[in-house]
Amino acid sequence: MTDNRVPPDDAARHAEKKARIKAARDRMMAEKTAEKGLIIVHTGPGKGKSSSAFGMILRCIAHGMPCAVVQFIKGAMATGERELLVRYFGDLCRFHTMGEGFTWETQDLARDKAAARAGWEKAMEMIRDPRNRMVLLDEINIALRYDYLDVAEVVAFLRDEKPPMTHVVLTGRNARAELIELADLVTEMQVVKHPFRAGIKAQPGVEF
Helix, strand or coil: CCCCCCCHHHHHHHHHHHHHHHHHHHHHHHHCCCCCCCEEEEECCCCCHHHHHHHHHHHHHHCCCCEEEEECCCCCCCCHHHHHHHHHCCCCEEEEECCCCCHHHHCCHHHHHHHHHHHHHHHHHHHHCCCCCEEEEECHHHHHHCCCCCHHHHHHHHHHCCCCCCEEEEECCCCCHHHHHHCCEEEECCCCCCHHHHCCCCCCCCCC
């Protein structure tokens, strides 16, 4: 039988250490009083960029905050997040799938550029709408990487026209340097292991 009792001196040292940490943390938090709409970038080769962004959308919904999603690359393929949001939360989250599938599927440059342009027009509409507290631009980094959209135009719009309290989340690998420079929060997902390399296909509930 394991003895889980802690010697009194160890317990006192632990309590003192945690008290110091809490005091420092409280001082730090007291200094953070500003609030603003953030530009958030999820990029990198690892899995989880869109998944994390959709988690933020669900947080907005839980707080009763209207939001919107504009998908740039993913097309007709059904995804769990779209089914959930459209079926149960359409009153709080407007969902627009503007892409026509991955670029290697369409194989049509003019068509891909037109779809990206339509997606960006819809994105600007959703961002300008003062009702939306968060707008997710899913896989827009891919459209920017392939120059389907002008990164200077996107950066200028986010910098100059985004409402002050609206959060905008941009996902996709290979985020452009200009976008990273503009952003308030940037997270890069890295690959450690991925089942695809072992011959395991994308599966519902994990990948889509």
